[in-house]
Amino acid sequence: MxxxxxxxxxxxxxxxxxxxxxxxxxxSHSADLDHLADEVLAGGCAGxxxxxxxxxxxxxxxxxxxxEELEALxxxxxxxxxxxxxxxxxxxxxxxxxxxxxxEFFANR
Amino acid sequence: xxxxxxxxLFALSVLLAGAAVADGSGWDRHDAVREAVGxxxxxxxxxxxxxxxxxxxxxxxxxxxxxxxPMTDGDYIESIRVFATANPNPEVVDFYLxxxxxxxxxxxRVRVNESQTLYAVAHSSSGDVFVASSDVRVTVGGCLMxxxxxxxxxxxxxxxxxxxxxxxxxxxxxxxxxHPMETGLREGPDGELLPxxxxxxxxxEFEGDTVLTVKMHTAVSENPxxxxxxxxxTSGNAVFRWTEEESGDTVEEQMAFxxx
Amino acid sequence: MSNDKKNLGxxxxxxxxxxxxxxxxxxxxxxxxxxxxxGSADARVVVIGGGFGGATAxxxxxRGNPNLDVTLVEPAEVFYTCPxxxxxxxxxxxxxxxxxxxxxxxxxxxxxxxxxxxxxVDPVAHTVTLGxxxxxxxxxxxxxxxxxxxxxxxxxxxxxxxxxxxxxxxxGEQTRLLRRQLExxxxxxxxxxxxxxxPFRCPPGPYERASMVAHYFxxxxxxxxxxxLDAKDNFSKQGLFTAGWxxxxxxxxxxxxxxGDGRVMRVDAVRREVETEFGTLHQADVLNVVPPQKxxxxxxxxxxxxxxxxxxxxxxxxxxxxxxxxxxxGDATIAAPMPKSGFSASSQGKVAxxxxxxxxxxxxxxxxxxxxxxxxxxxxxxxxxxxxxxxTDSSGEVExxxxxxxxxxxxxxxxxxxxxxxxxxxxAIAQDTWGTRY
Numbered sequence: 001m002x003x004x005x006x007x008x009x010x011x012x013x014x015x016x017x018x019x020x021x022x023x024x025x026x027x028s029h030s031a032d033l034d035h036l037a038d039e040v041l042a043g044g045c046a047g048x049x050x051x052x053x054x055x056x057x058x059x060x061x062x063x064x065x066x067x068e069e070l071e072a073l074x075x076x077x078x079x080x081x082x083x084x085x086x087x088x089x090x091x092x093x094x095x096x097x098x099x100x101x102x103x104e105f106f107a108n109r
Numbered sequence: 110x111x112x113x114x115x116x117x118l119f120a121l122s123v124l125l126a127g128a129a130v131a132d133g134s135g136w137d138r139h140d141a142v143r144e145a146v147g148x149x150x151x152x153x154x155x156x157x158x159x160x161x162x163x164x165x166x167x168x169x170x171x172x173x174x175x176x177x178x179p180m181t182d183g184d185y186i187e188s189i190r191v192f193a194t195a196n197p198n199p200e201v202v203d204f205y206l207x208x209x210x211x212x213x214x215x216x217x218r219v220r221v222n223e224s225q226t227l228y229a230v231a232h233s234s235s236g237d238v239f240v241a242s243s244d245v246r247v248t249v250g251g252c253l254m255x256x257x258x259x260x261x262x263x264x265x266x267x268x269x270x271x272x273x274x275x276x277x278x279x280x281x282x283x284x285x286x287x288h289p290m291e292t293g294l295r296e297g298p299d300g301e302l303l304p305x306x307x308x309x310x311x312x313x314e315f316e317g318d319t320v321l322t323v324k325m326h327t328a329v330s331e332n333p334x335x336x337x338x339x340x341x342x343t344s345g346n347a348v349f350r351w352t353e354e355e356s357g358d359t360v361e362e363q364m365a366f367x368x369x
Numbered sequence: 370m371s372n373d374k375k376n377l378g379x380x381x382x383x384x385x386x387x388x389x390x391x392x393x394x395x396x397x398x399x400x401x402x403x404x405x406x407x408g409s410a411d412a413r414v415v416v417i418g419g420g421f422g423g424a425t426a427x428x429x430x431x432r433g434n435p436n437l438d439v440t441l442v443e444p445a446e447v448f449y450t451c452p453x454x455x456x457x458x459x460x461x462x463x464x465x466x467x468x469x470x471x472x473x474x475x476x477x478x479x480x481x482x483x484x485x486x487x488x489x490v491d492p493v494a495h496t497v498t499l500g501x502x503x504x505x506x507x508x509x510x511x512x513x514x515x516x517x518x519x520x521x522x523x524x525x526x527x528x529x530x531x532x533x534x535x536x537x538x539x540x541g542e543q544t545r546l547l548r549r550q551l552e553x554x555x556x557x558x559x560x561x562x563x564x565x566x567x568p569f570r571c572p573p574g575p576y577e578r579a580s581m582v583a584h585y586f587x588x589x590x591x592x593x594x595x596x597x598l599d600a601k602d603n604f605s606k607q608g609l610f611t612a613g614w615x616x617x618x619x620x621x622x623x624x625x626x627x628x629g630d631g632r633v634m635r636v637d638a639v640r641r642e643v644e645t646e647f648g649t650l651h652q653a654d655v656l657n658v659v660p661p662q663k664x665x666x667x668x669x670x671x672x673x674x675x676x677x678x679x680x681x682x683x684x685x686x687x688x689x690x691x692x693x694x695x696x697x698x699g700d701a702t703i704a705a706p707m708p709k710s711g712f713s714a715s716s717q718g719k720v721a722x723x724x725x726x727x728x729x730x731x732x733x734x735x736x737x738x739x740x741x742x743x744x745x746x747x748x749x750x751x752x753x754x755x756x757x758x759x760x761t762d763s764s765g766e767v768e769x770x771x772x773x774x775x776x777x778x779x780x781x782x783x784x785x786x787x788x789x790x791x792x793x794x795x796x797a798i799a800q801d802t803w804g805t806r807y
Contacts, residue, residue, distance in 0.1 A: 036433060036723050037735035043429075043719035044740020044758070046801040047712050048794045055800050057807070058793030085775070085787050086742060086756050093740075093758020093771030162677050165567040165705050169602060169627075248705040267630060267647040283646060287628060332602070332628035 038105045041098060044090075045106070052109040063109035071103035133240035136228050141199040142240070145190050145230040149238040156189075156241035158229045167221045167247040169330040172201075174229045175214035176239060180206075180279075180340075186213040188232045193328055195225035197294055201328040204337070209320045211279030211340025218330040221245050261287040261332055263308075266362035268349055271339065273369050279338035284311065286351045286360055292327040309354035311335055315366070316345040344368045410438035412729045415497050415507040416480075417487045417667055419443030419471060421450075422513030422699030422714030424802045429722035430511075431478040434729065440481040440505060441474060442497065448803070449540035451571060452711045453795050458537075458548050459581030460588065461749050466807075467540065473804025490671035492692040509725045512673075512689075513699040513714060514665025515539070516570050519678070522661045523563070523636050530638035534656040538570060550655045551582065556590040558654030563633045563643060564599040565661045568679070570700045570709045572605035573755070575659055577745040580610070583618040584748055596653075597624045598645065600632040605708075606745060606755055608777060613747035633658075664701035671695060679703045685737050685761040686724035687717050696721040706769050707759055712741045712794075715802060737761040744791035751781075752788030 045053055045062070054063035062070060076082040078091035078099065091099060133153040136142045159173040178186050185208045191201040204215045213231070221227070224246040231239040265287045271280020286308070293305025311323040311333070323335055339347070349362045414437050416427045427441045448469045456462035474480040485499040490510065497505045518536065520527045526534070537547040551560065560582050564575040579595045586593040595618075603626075604610075614622045625631035635644040641656040663669075663678030673680050673689040680697040681690045684704065689695045698721050699714030707713045716739040724734035739759040746752050757772030775787060799805040 033727060033730060033732050033735075036727060039429075039433065040720060040723045040735050041738050043738065044712075044716050047715060047740060047742065047798045048790070050797045050800045055797050057796045058789050059797055085783060085790060086754055089756040089771055089773040090740070090742070090758060091771075092773075093760075093769075162675070163568075163703050163705055166601070166603060261628065269647045285628065285630075285647065 038101060042102055042105045045102070053106045054109060062106045065107060067103045067107035070106055071100055074099040074103060133228065133242045135226065136230075136240045136242065139192065139194045139199070139228065142192050142194070142228045142230060145192065146238055146240065149236065151230070151238040151240040153240055156229055156231050156239035158227070158241035158243045160227065160243040160245050162244065163246045163248065164221060165248060167223070167249075169218040170221045170245060170247075171216065172219050172227075172243075173214070173216040173336075174204075174231075174241070175212075176231060178213050178233065180208050180211050180213055182208050184233060184235050186231050187234045188230075189213070189215060190230050191219070192228045192230070193219070193221055193225060194228065196220070196222045196328050197292075198327050200326040201227070202326060203324040205322040205324070207318075207320055209315060209318060209340065210338050211277065212338040214338055216334075216336035218334045220328045220330055221247050223247055261289050263288045263351075263353060263358060264360055266349060266351065266360050268347075268362050268364050270347075270364055270366055274341070274366055276368050277340050277342050279340040281336065282313075282339050282347075283334070283336045284313075284349055284362075285332060285334045286311075287332045288351070288353075290325075290327070290329055290331045290333065294327065305355075307354050308333055308351050310352050312350050312352070313337075313339070314348045314350075315339065315341055316343075320347075339366070341366055341368070409436075411436045412508040412725075413438045413506060414440070414509045414511065414725060415505050416441045416511040416513070417443075417490075417497065418513035418515060418665070418699070419445070419448055419482070420513055420515055420699065420714065421711035421798070421802055422718040423511065424448075424469075424471070424474060425715045425718035426511045426513065426696075426698060426722045427474055427480045428478050428802070429719050430725060431480055433722060433726040435479065437726070437729070438481075439479075440483060441471065442483050442485060442487045442499065442505070443471065444484060444486045444500070445541075446470065446484050449544065450711065450799070451538070451540045451574070454537065454540040454544045455574065455578045455581040456746065457544060458551065458578060459584045459746075459749075460548075461581075461584070464545065469799060469803035469805045471803070477804065487667050488670070490667060490695075492671055492673075492695060495694065507694070509694050509696065509729070510671075511696045511698065511718070511721055511725070512665075512668060512671065512701070513697070513718065514667045514701050516662040516664065516700050516709075517666050519661040519663055523633055523658065525636040525638065526658050526660050530636065530658070534636060534638040534641060534653075534658050536658055536660055538574075538659050538662075547655070547657060551585060554590065554593065554654050557592040558590070558594075559652070560586075560593065560595050560655045560657065561641075561643065561651055561653035562595065562597045563636070563656075563658040563660075564597055564601070564604070565659050566600040566627075566632075568705065568709060569659065569662050571743075572708050572710075573610075573743055573745045575599075576604060576606070576610045577747075578657070579622055579624075580613065580618075580745070580747045583614070583621050586621060587618065593621075593654075595622045596651065597622070598631045598633050598643065598651065599624060599626050602626045602628050605743070606753055606774060609753040609775060610745070610747065612777070613751060613753065617748050617751070662700075664697075668697060668701050673697060674701075675703075677703065683765065684767045685720075685765045686734050687721040688724065696725065704767070706757075706767060707739055707741055708743065710741055710743050712743065712798065713739065715798060716740050739767070742794060744787065744794055746788055746791055747784075748788075750788045751784040752786075752791040753784070754787055754791070 048059045074091045077084045077087040080088050156176045164170045189204040192199045229241045267285045269283040274280045291306040297303045313321040344367045347364050351360045416423045430439050450467045453467045471482045489498040535543045535547040537543040583595050630645045630647045632646040633643045641653040673691045680702045682702045687696050689697045698717035700709040720737045727734040742756040744754045753775045758770045762768045
C-alpha cells in the first residue's frame with residue numbers, strides 16, 4: 001500500500017541530498033515502531049492516569065512504580081480483589097501477558 | 110504465500126459483502142422466505158425495506174417497508190411478510206393490506222437477535238411477488254448497558270390519527286399498545302423460562318370494513334408499534350383491536366376520523 | 370521521550386525546509402498565503418478538529434514520530450468540552466474549568482495549529498480547503514469532526530430554534546444560554562429535556578444533565594421539576610440512574626420513554642411547546658432539545674459518510690472505508706460497540722496515530738486496543754460508571770474483552786469515590802489531550 005506513495009522515494013532523495021544517511025532514518029523508524037505496540041496497548045490508561053501514567057492527581061500516578069508492584073496490583077484487580085471501583089473492569093479486559101507488558105511499560109516511564 | 114491468499118480472500122469477501130446490498134438476492138437460501146415466495150419468480154428492487162445498518166439496541170429496531178404500487182380494488186398489495194433468518198423464529202410480522210389503505214407502506218419496531226439479513230416478501234392481488242432485504246448489524250454500545258425494568262401489562266392503546274385527512278388521500282396512522290410480548294424463550298431472574306405471552310393480531314376496521322390485519326410473531330418488540338396509512342372516502346369511525354393469543358383478551362380503541 | 374528530542378526534531382525540520390527552498394522536489398500549494406510544503410518531513414498529516422479525538426491524534430503523531438509535519442485545523446482558540454458541561458449546568462463547575470487551548474500542542478509538540486474552519490476536502494487531490502481559502506495538502510488526513518444536527522427531523526427544530534430552546538450538545542455559548550435560562554426560570558417551573566434515539570453523542574449525557582439540573586433545582590428552585598421525553602425505551606446505566614434519582618430527587622425527575630409516548634415529533638421553540646408521537650402536548654418553562662445527529666459536516670464533504678450519515682471505518686486503524694489516506698475518529702464514526710464518548714475518541718485518536726506512523730514507515734500497524742470509561746454524576750458526591758476494553762480480533766472486527774457497570778448495590782463511600790474518580794478522569798484526559806493543568 002505504501003509502495004505507490006510518491007512522496008516516499010522523493011523524501012529519501014531529499015534526505016540523501018542533504019547528506020543524512022538513509023540508514024539512520026530507517027533505524028529511528030524501527031526504534032519508534034518497537035514502542036508503538038506498547039503505546040497502543042497502554043493508550044487507554046492515560047485517560048485516567050495522564051500521559052505516560054505520570055499525572056499525580058485525584059487518580060494515583062502509575063509511571064515509574066516497580067513493574068512487580070504494578071503487575072501484582074493489576075492481577076489482583078483482575079481477580080476482583082483489592083476493593084477496586086473501576087479497575088476490575090479495566091484489568092479484566094487484558095490477558096495476564098498483556099498486564100505484564102503494561103506493568104513494564106509504566107515502570108519504565 | 111498463505112498471507113497473500115488470506116489477503117485475497119479478505120478482499121474478495123469485502124467485495125462480495127458490498128455486492129450483497131439489500132436488493133433481496135439470496136432469498137432462496139432460506140426455507141421460510143422461499144415458502145412465502147411460493148412458485149412465482151419474485152421481482153427484486155421494487156419493494157423497499159429500510160432498517161438502520163447498525164443498531165445499538167437489537168430489542169427495538171425500526172423497520173419500514175414500502176412499494177410504489179396501485180392500491181385499487183383491481184390491483185393492490187395484499188400482503189407483506191417479514192423474516193429474520195437468524196432469529197430463533199424467522200417469522201417477524203405479517204401485514205395483510207387492503208385498498209382502503211391507499212398506500213402500501215408499513216412500519217414497526219422489531220427484535221433482531223444478532224447481525225443478519227432480514228427479508229420482506231410482498232404479494233399483489235394480481236399475483237406479482239416482490240422481495241427486498243436489509244442487512245442489520247446489531248451491537249450493544251458500551252455506554253448503553255441497561256438493566257431490566259418493569260414488565261408492561263396489556264393495555265393503554267394509543268392511536269395518532271392522520272392530520273388534515275382528505276377524501277381518498279392516504280393519511281398516516283400510528284398505533285401502540287403496551288404488552289410484554291414475552292416469547293417463551295427468555296429466562297427470568299430465577300433462571301426459569303418466562304411463560305409465553307404474545308399479542309396475536311391487530312385488526313383495523315373503518316365503518317365495519319377491514320383496513321389492515323397485522324399478525325405478530327415473537328420478533329415484534331415489546332409494546333408493539335405499527336404505523337401505516339388509511340385513505341377513507343368519507344368521515345367515519347375507525348376501530349383498532351389488539352387480541353392476545355391463548356387468552357383471547359382484547360384491547361380496543363375507537364376513533365372518529367373527520368375529513369377536513 | 371524527552372521534550373528536547375521533540376524540539377530538536379522541530380528545529381531541524383524548519384531549517385531543512387529553509388535549506389531546500391524553491392529547489393524542493395515536492396509540490397506546494399499556495400492559494401492564499403499559507404504554504405504547506407513537506408520539506409524533509411516523513412509525511413504531511415492534517416488533522417481536522419481539535420476535540421478529544423483530533424487533539425489526541427495530533428499529539429500522539431508527533432510523540433511517535435517528531436519528523437511528521439502535523440497541522441491541526443480547529444476554528445476555536447478555546448475549546449469547551451461537552452464532558453463536565455453538565456456540571457456547569459448544575460452550578461458545580463465554571464466554564465473556565467472546561468476550557469482548553471492549543472498552547473502545549475504548539476509549543477511542546479511542534480504541531481502547527483490553524484484556527485480556521487475546514488470547509489472542504491478533496492480526497493482525490495489530497496487537499497483540505499479552509500474558511501479563508503487556504504489549501505492544505507496532506508499525505509494522511511485525520512478527521513475528528515464530531516457531530517452535526519439533523520435539523521427539522523423533529524418538526525420545527527431548525528437552525529433558528531436553539532436560540533430559544535438550546536441543544537447545548539456542543540459546549541460553549543449554547544451551554545451558557547441554557548444555564549441563563551435555568552437561572553431565569555421561576556421556581557415551580559418545568560425543565561423539559563428531549564432525548565434522541567440511538568445513536569447519539571454521549572449516551573448517558575441526557576440523564577447526567579437531568580441529574581445536574583435537578584441538583585441545581587434542589588439548591589435554588591425546590592418546587593421545580595425535570596421532565597425527560599425520550600425516543601427510546603432503554604437508556605445508558607438506566608438502573609443506576611433511576612436508583613440515584615429516587616434517592617436524591619424523588620419525584621422531581623420524571624422520565625417518559627418511547628412506549629409511554631415520550632417520542633417528540635414537533636417542537637415550537639419560541640413557545641417552548643412540544644408534541645409527542647401520540648399527540649400529547651407538553652409546555653416547558655425551559656426547553657432543552659437534544660436533536661437527532663449525524664457526522665460533522667466536513668465528513669460528508671469528504672465523501673466518507675454512508676447513507677446512515679455516519680462514517681464507516683476499519684476498526685483496526687480507523688481508516689475510513691470510503692476513501693484512501695483518510696482516518697476518522699470520534700463521534701462521527703460507526704464504532705459501536707464503542708460509544709460516542711470523549712474517551713472513545715481519545716482512544717481511537719491514538720490508534721489512528723499509531724497506524725499512520727507505522728504506515729508512513731512502511732510497516733504494519735500494531736494491534737488495536739481501545740478503552741472507554743463513562744463517568745456520570747448523579748449528585749456532586751455520587752458517581753457511577755460504565756467501563757469497557759476493546760480489541761480488534763484476527764478478522765479485524767472489534768471485540769469487547771471486558772465491560773461492566775458500577776455495582777447496583779454500593780455504599781455512599783463507593784459512590785463518593787467514583788465521583789472523585791470522575792473528576793480525576795477529567796483532569797487526566799484534559800492533560801493527556803490538551804496539556805491542561807489544574
